[in-house]
Amino acid sequence: APDNPRSPSQSPEVLDNKTSLDLMDILANLTNSEEDYMANLDYAAAEPCHNHYCTFYQRVAPAFLAVTCTAAALATGVLLVALAKRPHAWPHSRMLVAQLAVGTGLFAALLPPVAAGIAQGWRLGAGACKVTHLLWHWSLFAQGLLVGSGCCSSAWSRWDPRSRRLAVAIWVGALLLAVPAALASGTVAAPQASCVRRSVDVLSPAYLLHLTFCFCIFLLLPAALLVATLVRWWQRLGWGTGDGASWLFFVLWAPYSVGLAVDFLLHAGLLQPTCSIFEQFDYGLGLCEGLGVLHCCLGPPALLTTRFC
Numbered sequence: 001a002p003d004n005p006r007s008p009s010q011s012p013e014v015l016d017n018k019t020s021l022d023l024m025d026i027l028a029n030l031t032n033s034e035e036d037y038m039a040n041l042d043y044a045a046a047e048p049c050h051n052h053y054c055t056f057y058q059r060v061a062p063a064f065l066a067v068t069c070t071a072a073a074l075a076t077g078v079l080l081v082a083l084a085k086r087p088h089a090w091p092h093s094r095m096l097v098a099q100l101a102v103g104t105g106l107f108a109a110l111l112p113p114v115a116a117g118i119a120q121g122w123r124l125g126a127g128a129c130k131v132t133h134l135l136w137h138w139s140l141f142a143q144g145l146l147v148g149s150g151c152c153s154s155a156w157s158r159w160d161p162r163s164r165r166l167a168v169a170i171w172v173g174a175l176l177l178a179v180p181a182a183l184a185s186g187t188v189a190a191p192q193a194s195c196v197r198r199s200v201d202v203l204s205p206a207y208l209l210h211l212t213f214c215f216c217i218f219l220l221l222p223a224a225l226l227v228a229t230l231v232r233w234w235q236r237l238g239w240g241t242g243d244g245a246s247w248l249f250f251v252l253w254a255p256y257s258v259g260l261a262v263d264f265l266l267h268a269g270l271l272q273p274t275c276s277i278f279e280q281f282d283y284g285l286g287l288c289e290g291l292g293v294l295h296c297c298l299g300p301p302a303l304l305t306t307r308f309c
Helices: 012-017 023-029 034-040 053-085 094-109 111-120 125-152 161-184 205-234 243-267 275-293 295-304
Strands: 186-189 193-196
Touching (some): 053 094, 053 111, 053 275, 053 295, 094 111, 094 125, 094 161, 094 295, 111 193, 125 186, 125 193, 125 205, 161 205, 205 243, 243 275, 243 295, 275 295
Antiparallel strands (some): 186 193
């Protein structure tokens, strides 16, 4: 995963100090800001809780992102060459496929600075961190809206004023949807600077909007597409021609949005976690985000064999 949803000062990584912590104190402080969380922890506890995810993340994530970025660059390059040399292969959706290639390319281009920031500490400042998250989620939301429109709309059958207006609406709308993610992100110094996804309270408006948009794009939208596909099949109209690429994107990112929802419930105190949950949940959430990141190298090959309606 490109950004640790809980930096060393966000999650129970502080437990690496091998000091026993009171679980209830952890729960009480999880919704605080980074500085308050570190300042208010009570080290006179009875139940030990050790979370070593951040150390594991900082060791594994840079190599994973480097390999993924290289594969994504090659796959996107092959897709763009195919678009230029074989435009007839996508007679009704060439501009849609081109925009999806731009989206995956933008996403992949952000992986090297994120990997360097994880390995060596984030040295670009809080502003650059927010811009990175803005572009990161802009590309994701735009791709989600594009694959959704490719499955349920015939607007991409030709590049005319109607499809151009749709393209502008999707990219501008995706940018607006990405703003809360940027506002909720920030940097934290500890022990080395890092760019984190959430540097605000879990109940802050910006973070709640971000969670809502992720839930809508990665869960509600594919659920609606699934219902439409089933209805289409029930009416004996076939499964649709653009489903392959859309299902790949949504299948890769849906687990992460579910993980964010569970993470919110834990931080808000709506679920009663055990120590083992705190020790293991970060690994599960990181795995889900890493699965989603793979879309940038698996998506272009899927598009090479997809014929959108």
